[in-house]
Amino acid sequence: MTDARITQLVEQAFAYRGYVTVQRHDGSTLVGFVYHRDGAHIEMFDERAAHRLTIGLHDISDIVLDGDDAAATAHERWERRRGALESRTTSAWGEWEARPTLILVALPIELRGIASLLGEDHVIARAIGVGGSAAHVVAETRPRLVVSCGFAGALKGSLSAGDLLLGSSVQDESGDAIAAPESVLRVAREALTHLRVVEGELLCSTRIAATRDAKRALARPGRLAVDLESWPAARAAERSGLPWLALRVVIDPLELDLPTFAGETRTGYVAPALRHMLTGPRAMLELARFGIRTSVALHSLRRAMERLIPALGRLETEELHP
Numbered sequence: 001m002t003d004a005r006i007t008q009l010v011e012q013a014f015a016y017r018g019y020v021t022v023q024r025h026d027g028s029t030l031v032g033f034v035y036h037r038d039g040a041h042i043e044m045f046d047e048r049a050a051h052r053l054t055i056g057l058h059d060i061s062d063i064v065l066d067g068d069d070a071a072a073t074a075h076e077r078w079e080r081r082r083g084a085l086e087s088r089t090t091s092a093w094g095e096w097e098a099r100p101t102l103i104l105v106a107l108p109i110e111l112r113g114i115a116s117l118l119g120e121d122h123v124i125a126r127a128i129g130v131g132g133s134a135a136h137v138v139a140e141t142r143p144r145l146v147v148s149c150g151f152a153g154a155l156k157g158s159l160s161a162g163d164l165l166l167g168s169s170v171q172d173e174s175g176d177a178i179a180a181p182e183s184v185l186r187v188a189r190e191a192l193t194h195l196r197v198v199e200g201e202l203l204c205s206t207r208i209a210a211t212r213d214a215k216r217a218l219a220r221p222g223r224l225a226v227d228l229e230s231w232p233a234a235r236a237a238e239r240s241g242l243p244w245l246a247l248r249v250v251i252d253p254l255e256l257d258l259p260t261f262a263g264e265t266r267t268g269y270v271a272p273a274l275r276h277m278l279t280g281p282r283a284m285l286e287l288a289r290f291g292i293r294t295s296v297a298l299h300s301l302r303r304a305m306e307r308l309i310p311a312l313g314r315l316e317t318e319e320l321h322p
Contacts, residue, residue: 009063010037016065019136020044022055023062030055033135035232036174043206045133045232052206100124101312102143103305104134104233110150113298114305123309134229134236145184145243145312148233149305151297152202152225152248153209153258155218159225159250161293162300164195167202167246170230171223177201178234181243184312188245191311192304200224202246204231210258225250247308249301251293259286 013020013034022030022044030053036043042060044053103125105111111127122144126137138146152165159165166188171177189199203226209215218226230246237244252258 021064099144134233146237151251152227162296164197165248
């Protein structure tokens with residue numbers, strides 16, 4: 001039977017918006033962000049945002065909430081200000097206009113695809129790894145708006161490589177869902193007019209859906225695609241009281257399998273791709289086709305972000321928080 005004290009600590013850690021230290025009975029410790037829990041386990045990102053960890057409650061001896069809870073800090077700042085006259089554009093984070101728009105991607109190749117667009121003031125982008133934790137980056141940068149963008153696998157047969165997907169909501173594997181703020185969606189729709197954009201639900205998985213069978217198993221009416229990053233980004237933003245947006249681009253249609261090397265989460269894909277290519281002519285052709293789809297997806301994402309970044313930058317505080 002799980003210790004009631006541990007159960008209570010798990011609930012506190014799950015509600016917390018910073019990093020925690022989990023101490024185990026074997027004497028080891030793990031530092032990270034708890035993003036899910038059930039009656040038997042917790043799931044967390046490690047502090048480097050490189051791995052997802054599952055820990056049984058029976059293995060836990062203590063949990064220490066020792067990270068920076070950015071949202072709590074913002075609330076305390078707001079409490080101190082109550083009763084004072086301030087501009088409508090002053091936020092609990094500080095001067096709202098000084099806060100950046102934070103763009104989160106998973107892979108360096110996605111970051112390079114939009115790097116030339118980041119010369120604008122108050123726009124920053126971070127590559128946090130496949131399935132990486134957004135919570136630490138959000139707490140560190142204290143943005144005005146969080147945008148998750150990058151590749152996704154299609155869950156609808158009508159979607160092709162390069163199609164843009166605007167997330168009206170994101171859902172995790174447990175069925176929990178977060179709806180995107182309508183004020184931000186409205187601006188995104190207007191900015192992306194005349195581009196091929198489909199709006200609907202995005203599913204966030206803890207593993208890459210690399211085959212057509214895996215994607216078919218995840219398909220549901222109204223669900224557009226699957227990725228690994230939209231849910232952590234939306235959850236981190238929501239916990240910090242920030243608006244967010246998820247914009248994905250299809251890299252693999254529903255009926256296509258990813259190359260085997262792309263079906264695993266890695267820190268880099270160049271060496272695995274080269275090894276895959278050397279396995280034979282069929283692999284070389286598969287890699288060439290994958291490269292074409294990647295180029296198409298990156299071009300589409302760049303075109304969208306060229307329009308979206310300036311439009312989001314013009315949003316006023318009252319528009320982000322209607």
